[in-house]
Amino acid sequence: MPTHVSAARPTYPGVYVEELPSTTRTVSAVTTSVTAFVGHTRRGPLDEPVRVTGFTEFERLFGGLGPRSAVAHAVHQYFTNGGGTAVIVRVAKAGSGTTARTALASTEDHSEHPVLEVYAREPGRWGNALRIAVDHGTRRHGPRDHDPLHHGGHHDSHDHDETFDLRVYDARGNVRESFTGLSADPDHDRHAPTVIDAGSRLIRVEAVGEGRPDPSGTVSKPFGHHLPDLAVDLTVKIGEVEREFTLYDPDRDGEAPRTLAELALLLERKLRALPDAPGRHAYAGAEVTVSGRRLRVVAGSTDPRDVVRFLGECANDLGLEASVNPPVFPLKGGEDSEAPGPQDLIGSEAGRTGIQALRGVADVNLLTLPELAAYDSVDDMVTVVSAAQRLCAERRVLLLVDAPARWADADAARAGLAAFDAVRGDHAALYFPHLRLTDPLTGRLRSFPPSGAVAGVIARTDAERGVWKAPAGTGARLLGVQALTVDLTDRETGLLNPLGVNCLRTLPLAGPLVWGARTLAGADTLDSEWGHVPVRRLALHVEESLHRGLQWVVFEPNDENLWQQIRLSASAYLHTLFRQGAFKGSTPREAYFVKCDHETTTAEDIANGVVNVLVGIAPVRPAEFVIVRIQQTSGQAALWPAEGAP
Structure with missing residues (x-):
């Protein structure tokens, strides 16, 4: 029995009450339906397990639905049918795919040389939509106290500052990420590669030279202590659209600008008043900002072609075109990876690639490989299933196997089952046929492997009834599914069920639903005690809960x-x-x-x-x-x- 030394010292006759810590160790139940999806996605980190709790998060991290991504559609169906948490492992064919990139150059020493290489975080075409904007610590129309013309000609501190800001835009012109106060100096606490690589989900940066990159947009020469004559006619060209205007008209513009900030406001107002090309926002959204003693003019779009150019002698006199860059620097050259082959999916245990990446992930209960169903070779499919089952047996996971897409009817399924005799284990369950539902990308009916939707049904059943309830029956409806590729009859189901095939049926009033709950070891001829999915999953749940709950026993x-x-x-x-x-x-x-x-x-x-x-x-x-x-x-x-x- 444990001993306890009283913390209270009795000093008077009476009753003393003390709270003692409990000596009972509790065993907590672990998760039951966290599903891992392994395969091709539009983007995302390669061979790195990422946990998501909704399809919106999947879209943000992995690019959402894609016509060549069976995994993306499976994840969508999983959350539609009640799934709560998913672990995504993006896998690509080895050596395929390229990463979008751009080079940011510097001309501060009057000779152009690359300073930063900016890469999309992962390979794929998605990176071609990214745009990079740079400015040199610009203050947006700051107060007069920061205007150099109000300090007797003293330069603003920003004019000598070696820091810069960097923003990442998407194809629609939305700011996705922003980093301020960056420096190209490796000893600076805001060293650009260090800050961006640690904080960005979209890009990574490599320093390839010295100095800070040139700002995006058009930057003027430094203005002197006093503003020059502003009552001049200017010609401006943004992209292919050329316009003329008077910079300052005493009769219409009132008092003349006295500070650089006031000049920036005037120039911005004039540019925005000019007519745009149809459907464009280059003039209407133009921005003019003050950076030290300079003006910086940026078009109101994120089209790299919308370069702002001031033409003519008057513009040259005002110094409005010292350096000309596009409003944003686009990333280019990204190419999608090819779909992974069998060995890519199996991966390397030493390198933690493919399905082996799940070895370091806790709380994974179900595994789906939606791409297997489309394999031309059943032998390749069985090879991957065999490796996945071994992993599942070690990690206490159940593998959901999609029937091959070529199984066009019940007879084809019965004939094709012989190929799975070598992998008839109790850590896998096979589901047939495929689903017919509307493809969100095209609006047309299309066939999909069922494992993602089935995983959602299992998660929903676990939440409503418990892991011991068979994820099948009239309560196991397949939400969002309009039909099945094969309409099985009672007789056909009666032939497949004893062979360990979980049939999906369409019943009157109930609609499409799961109508089987056997593992691949559940064929009548095998007589396995782990032949039913809920029995196998309950045992795995108990094993894992006790395994974790009894860790305190060691030593x-x-x-x-x-x-x-x-x-x-x-x-x-x-x-x-x-x-x-x-x-x-x-x-x-x-x-x-x-x-x-x-x-x-x-x-x-x-x-x-x-x-x-x-x-x-x-x-x-x-x-x-x-x-x-x-x-x-x-x-x-x-x-x-x-x-x-x-």
């Missing part, structure tokens, strides 16, 4: 006191499951047992540092066959259900 004294605590912790956890209906039996004694004593742990085990815990559970098996017998008695029909097969 504890291996004696009766320890064994008693183990029995208490494990029994309390199993009793909670019993009360929730996970086990059969009317009493705890009939539902489960925990044995940890001198019989399970011998003296030799103790000498070797081993403690053995024997746990037994009586899982509830699904009622696949409900038989109703009718007997005619005295002109009345008496109905009662007979005992069904397991």
Whole structure:
């Protein structure tokens, strides 16, 4: 028994109350339906598991739906059908795909040389839509106190500052990321490659030279202590659209600008008043800002062709065109990776690539590989399933296998099942046929492998009923599914179900739903105790919960006191499951047992540092066959259900 030293010192006759820490260790239930999706996506980190909790987050990190991404559609169907958390591993064919990039140059020493190489974070065409804007610590129309013309000609500190700001735009002109106060100096605490690589989900940066990159847009020469004559006619050209205007008209513009900030406001107002090309926003959204003693003019669009150019002698006198750059620097050259082959999906355990990347991820319960169904070679498909099953057995995961797309009817499925005899394990379940639903990209009906939707149904069933409930039946509706590629009959289902194939059916009033809950080891001829999906998943759930909940046992004294605590912790956890209906039996004694004593742990085990815990559970098996017998008695029909097969 644990000892306790009283913290209170009795000083008077009476009752003293103290709170003691509990000596009981609890076993907490782990997750049951977190699903891993491994395969091709439009973008995202390669061979890196990423956890997402909704399709919006998947779109942001992995590019959303794509015509060549079965994984993206499977994830969409998973969340549509009730999925809560997914782990995505993007895999690509080795050596395929290129990364979009651009070079930012510097002309501060009057000789152009590259300073920064900007790359999209991952390979793919998606990076070609990114745009980079740079400015040199620009202050947007700051107050007069920051105007150099109000300090007797003293230069603003920004004019000598070597920092710069960098923004990342998407194809629609939206600012996706912004970084301020960056420096090209490796010793600076805001060194650009360090800051951007640590904080950006879109780009990475490499320093390839010295100095800061030139700003985007058109930058003037430095203005002197006093503004020059502004009552001049200017010609400006943005892209291919050329316009003329008067910079300052005393009759219309009122008092003349006295500061550089006031001049920036005037020039911006004049540019925005000029007519745009149809459907364009280059003039209407133009911005003029002050940077030190210079003006910086940027077109109001993120089209790299919309370069602002001031033409003519008057513009030259004002110094409005010292350096001319596009409003943004586009990334180019990105090419999508090819879909992964069998070996790419299997990956390397040492390199943690492909499905092997899941070895370092906790709380994964289901695994789907939606691309396998489209393989031309069934042998390649079986090879990947075999490797995935081995991983699932080690990690306590259930693999959801899509039937090959070429199985066009029940006869083809029966004939093709022989190819899966080599992988008839109890850590995988096969689902047939495929789904027919509207493709969000085209608005047309299209066939999809069912594993993503089935994983969502499993997650929904776990949340509503528990992991011990078979994810099948009239409550296991496939939401968003309009039809199935094969309309199975009762007879055809009766031929496939005993072979360990989980059929998807369309029933009157109920619609498309899951109508099977067997593992690949669930064929009648195999007579496996793990032949049913809920039984297998309940056992995995119990194993993983006890595995984590008993970690505290390591290095504890291996004696009766320890064994008693183990029995208490494990029994309390199993009793909670019993009360929730996970086990059969009317009493705890009939539902489960925990044995940890001198019989399970011998003296030799103790000498070797081993403690053995024997746990037994009586899982509830699904009622696949409900038989109703009718007997005619005295002109009345008496109905009662007979005992069904397991």
